[in-house]
Amino acid sequence: MEHLELFFKSIFIDNMVFATFLGMCSYLAVSKKVTTAVGLGAAVIFVLAVTVPLNWLLDQYLLQEGALVWLGSEYAEYDLSFLSFIMFIATIATMVQLVEIIVEKFSPSLYNSLGIFLPLIAVNCAILGGSLFMQSREIPSLGLALTYGVGSGIGWFLAILAIAAIREKIRYSSVPPALRGLGITFIITGLMAIGFMSFGGMLTGGDEEKKEKNTEATLSNNLEKESKVTSIISAEKSENEEVADNIKEIQN
Amino acid sequence: MGLLSKKDAKLITDPLTDNNPITIQVLGICSALAITAELKASIVMSVSVLFVLGLGNVVISLMRNIIPSKIRIIVQLIVVATLVIIVDLVLKAFAYELSKTLSVFVGLIITNCIIMGRFEAFALGNGPWKSFLDGVGNSLGYAVILIIVGFFRELLGSGTLLGIQVLGDPIEKTGLYAFGYENNGFMLLSPMALIVVGLIIWVQRSRNQALIEEN
């Protein structure tokens, strides 16, 4: 269940492009055609799916404070976290180099259309961001790291697919010349991001404390209301009794 | 500018307009969105990028003939990361307060596509002095956009500039607020930064018709 939750959270709520604006450079530059966008998106999913778990292992067993304990207990004090950036970047750059070789071999046309943005995946803030978030949010297990990597990748993929599709269609609309291309893309992305903010309300679980508090609050409110109502009723009752008594007195 | 030849001077002025890293080259967008809610942060980030890009361009240019082509991306990244970490460590030791302001940006600088982009496009093929100028020029171009976006976002979003209330006090309802003006909190959110940059591009391309994209 945790996995499913993290999966959906990383696609919609923590969407790499619309919530944290990572990976914008390639996102904006490669979204002119749906086919190239799909190619880049797939590459991003692959790289994230491999690097996030790999970097998780690095963080657990090498970088964190006390991580080197497995070498011997005298190493428990070592804190290599200042090397995090470099180690993460090294794994990412290696993976990207691998992807570059594979793409060049199997689809030279894709390789050409991606141009400089394929090697730029290595510095794509989304990829590094994925690993850094994995570290700062202290994702507890390898399996969850994998889920997070794949989910974030899919979120980015959906974003670039959406904007590419819109950009292809918008070529037939009458956009003011100076806004054509990049300008209108920025504005559309901004609007899509505003739309995605609505997912923030879709918080699933993990908010049990908040829910508890809310239910407590509503319960106590209800109790208060109840007691108020009962006091009103009893007040009314006693009023009625008084009136009834008065009437009886008058009648008598 | 007696010591800069015309060609050299162009290296600095081009990125300010026709070859702007953000609006034309489409690099460095992430940071332009993330930190421009505050004008001061835009300025600090611009200065940091100026330093890292200027120095980095020189280092890569000096190394350009010995970097093996197969691993050049990794090497570039390591150079940037090392520079940034060195700056961060030195600041932490000798100017702790300043380092706290900057540590937020450390990650953003390392992954700033502008730096990698300029290494690839310029420093790898040119001498150190020219590369330095190119670095300076692109950082200034980046700074211009960041400062414009930061200016509007902070002014319209919080009514302040560099932390100082310039439109009056929103809680006491003085100045403009006395007429019912309210801060547009939306401007503080990142999607608005995207829209402001879109508008800047609109203005830029209207002024320079040559930049308009063919359909």
Place this chain on the structure above:
Amino acid sequence: MSKKTDSNSYTMIFAIGMVLVVGSLLAFLASSLKPNISENKRIEKQQNILYAMGVNENDESNAIFVSTSVAEQEFKKYIKKQLVIEGDNFTEDEKAYMIDVKKEKSKAKNGGTRKLPLFVGEKDGKTFYIAPIRGKGLWDAIWGYVAMDENMIVQGAYFDHKGETPGLGANIKYRFFMDDFKGEHLLDASGNFKGIRVAKGNNDPKNEEKTDYEVDAIAGATITGDGVSAMIKSDLKLYVNYFKTLKQ
């Protein structure tokens, strides 16, 4: 590119050479600068704790700590004792302020007993109880110190963050936010812990209502604000038992 730089053996040699150079450069820097950095961090902790209890050099609108040169003396002057609470026992420890809250939290997660530092300060005849708190903001960790009186009414607060957005989440360390916490109650009338919520739609921007258990949120910094509420609740709740013993 000359042929020399394309060969595999050259690539390997260069790569290894680079790793060695960069690795040793950074390791050298990190270890030689470590004492400076640790000292800076230590003094900062003292400044933060003093700030929370009101020992600072604030001007009209800015939060200014006592200067680094006098921080150590001021700390010794105003902080009368430092306690470490473990379960039901508490001991005095001069180094309590150096306890790593992050480590203690993970200890507790793995089932151990967490060490809770509490600093007792005195100023102008009033006694302050200052506790460290730590949590998660939008991008990275956030933490702070909350100073309370014996009824767990906040006397002052200091918040800090590792990487929140400048202009938005980063504003939790600005006066307008931290000052809002002064005077807020943490316990209800019967002594139950209620915490303080950073809330939107608070309807009390000047924060005059001190028993609403709420403080006005920062526009555009919802998640950071939620992180502040969460860390106040999770960490300060652990001190309720100690405050109960004070009453006895």
